[in-house]
Amino acid sequence: MGVLITIIIIGGLVWLIKKGMEQAALNQAAQDAFKAEHAGWDIYIAPYDQAVIAIHHDARDIVLGTTRSHKKYPWQSVASVDVIRDGSSITSTNRGSQLMGAAVGEVLLGPLGLLIGGVSGSKRTVQRVSQIGLKIIVDDRVKPIYTIDFLRLPGSGAEPRNKLVKSAAQRAEHVHALLVNAIRNSSIRAASVLPQIEQRSVADRIDQLWKLKQAGALTDSEFEQQKAQVLAGLTNPVGVR
Numbered sequence: 653m654g655v656l657i658t659i660i661i662i663g664g665l666v667w668l669i670k671k672g673m674e675q676a677a678l679n680q681a682a683q684d685a686f687k688a689e690h691a692g693w694d695i696y697i698a699p700y701d702q703a704v705i706a707i708h709h710d711a712r713d714i715v716l717g718t719t720r721s722h723k724k725y726p727w728q729s730v731a732s733v734d735v736i737r738d739g740s741s742i743t744s745t746n747r748g749s750q751l752m753g754a755a756v757g758e759v760l761l762g763p764l765g766l767l768i769g770g771v772s773g774s775k776r777t778v779q780r781v782s783q784i785g786l787k788i789i790v791d792d793r794v795k796p797i798y799t800i801d802f803l804r805l806p807g808s809g810a811e812p813r814n815k816l817v818k819s820a821a822q823r824a825e826h827v828h829a830l831l832v833n834a835i836r837n838s839s840i841r842a843a844s845v846l847p848q849i850e851q852r853s854v855a856d857r858i859d860q861l862w863k864l865k866q867a868g869a870l871t872d873s874e875f876e877q878q879k880a881q882v883l884a885g886l887t888n889p890v891g892v893r
Contacts, residue, residue: 682719690715696800696827703800705788707830714834716788716798725790728838728871733831734787735824736799738809741787745832782809784820786828791871802827857882 683697686704693706697719704722706715712727732746785801803820810817858879865875 679719686719686722694830696802696823698801700801700804703798705786705798705800705827707834712834712838714831716790716800723792723795725792726838727834729791730831730835730838731789731791731796733789733828733835735828736783736785736787737781738783745828745835746789747835747838780809780811781805781814781817782807784817784824786824786831788831791873800827854882 679702682702686697686706687695690706690708693708693715695704695706697704702718702720704715704717704719706722708714713724714727714730715722715724717723730747732744734741734744736742781803782805783801784803785799788798788800789796790798802824803817805816812818812821861875861878861882865872
């Protein structure tokens with residue numbers, strides 16, 4: 653009986669190892685295919701669940717999802733991006749945020765600054781870290797929220813000075829900076845063209861707003877908001893936020 657149990661256990665371990673190797677091969681193939689499809693993009697692929705974010709700076713597009721199932725959005729579809737530590741947001745930037753004009757290092761205080769806790773008496777409280785990620789909200793009624801992890805550690809995690817934590821924090825800051833730049837550039841682009849149509853007739857202004865939406869300078873929700881303001885006859889219907 654003991655020999656049979658041993659054989660079953662060994663057989664189970666062999667099966668698990670084989671399935672793990674097969675899954676690893678499938679994941680690698682999916683990664684290679686994604687990278688080939690998005691050559692020239694700035695890409696990050698999470699090793700934990702194949703979540704992916706890819707940014708094209710010239711085309712002003714962003715791809716979110718997984719290596720197997722993903723969707724492309726224009727930059728102006730990005731509504732906000734949060735840095736997440738252990739499930740809690742520690743900083744957030746959105747299209748109307750004042751943080752868009754600040755340096756990312758000033759916002760996050762560096763890869764250690766965003767992870768170290770407050771001061772208790774004469775001692776600094778250091779919080780161990782298990783997870784670092786980003787939460788990205790886009791203008792999409794079907795799937796408005798995407799998350800991507802840069803670090804997942806079991807148990808109680810590790811201290812901020814751990815090499816894995818520091819590397820993940822630096823990578824998260826880099827991708828966060830790219831997304832903040834995308835939000836800021838999209839906002840600047842919209843702000844530069846909206847005032848030009850303030851003095852036109854109602855029909856012309858709505859027509860121009862439609863063209864801006866078609867060109868990608870306004871999202872669907874922004875177009876509807878601006879159109880409603882024009883129809884309401886406000887004094888400054890397309891004022892820049």
